[in-house]
Amino acid sequence: MNIKPSNIFNLSRLLLVSMVLLAQNSVASTKVKMTQVLNNEIDTYLSEVIRTHDIPGIGIAIIKNNKLLYKNYLGLNNKNDTSTPINAKTAFRLYSLSKIIITVSAFKLIESKKLSLDNKLSDYFDNLPSVWKNITIKHLLSHLSLIHISEPTRRTPIS
Numbered sequence: 001m002n003i004k005p006s007n008i009f010n011l012s013r014l015l016l017v018s019m020v021l022l023a024q025n026s027v028a029s030t031k032v033k034m035t036q037v038l039n040n041e042i043d044t045y046l047s048e049v050i051r052t053h054d055i056p057g058i059g060i061a062i063i064k065n066n067k068l069l070y071k072n073y074l075g076l077n078n079k080n081d082t083s084t085p086i087n088a089k090t091a092f093r094l095y096s097l098s099k100i101i102i103t104v105s106a107f108k109l110i111e112s113k114k115l116s117l118d119n120k121l122s123d124y125f126d127n128l129p130s131v132w133k134n135i136t137i138k139h140l141l142s143h144l145s146l147i148h149i150s151e152p153t154r155r156t157p158i159s
Contacts, residue, residue, distance in 0.1 A: 042070055050075050057086035103141055117141070 057075020
């Protein structure tokens with residue numbers, strides 16, 4: 001049997017391309033399987049947390065580098081309402097969690113030089129009450145602003 005070198009070369013290329021494609025499909029398939037396994041593990045863990053700590057329900061998203069890695073809604077809207085599951089429009093009370101979100105956001109802006117602890121509220125807002133004009137970002141973040149809101153905050157559900 002006489003095989004031309006060009007045929008061997010083409011056969012080798014075909015074999016190499018096939019192996020690469022198989023490897024890519026295998027990696028993609030493995031990634032999908034690993035993602036499914038990880039999602040199942042997260043779901044199992046969160047379900048256990050809900051049960052153990054008597055939490056009615058949660059909505060969660062895990063985002064890394066602006067890419068959604070995981071999203072799910074587990075449990076119920078209310079312990080007493082067994083017919084309304086948590087969903088994308090469920091409103092949660094944040095309580096003091098908003099303080100952490102604001103602080104982290106402020107320091108991200110400070111890191112990127114878009115904000116300074118010494119900046120005054122009057123740098124950003126017009127028509128402030130005169131007693132607020134010298135309040136700084138540092139005052140706000142350390143709860144030293146002495147701002148008092150006399151009217152109760154109005155709460156409205158997400159529509």
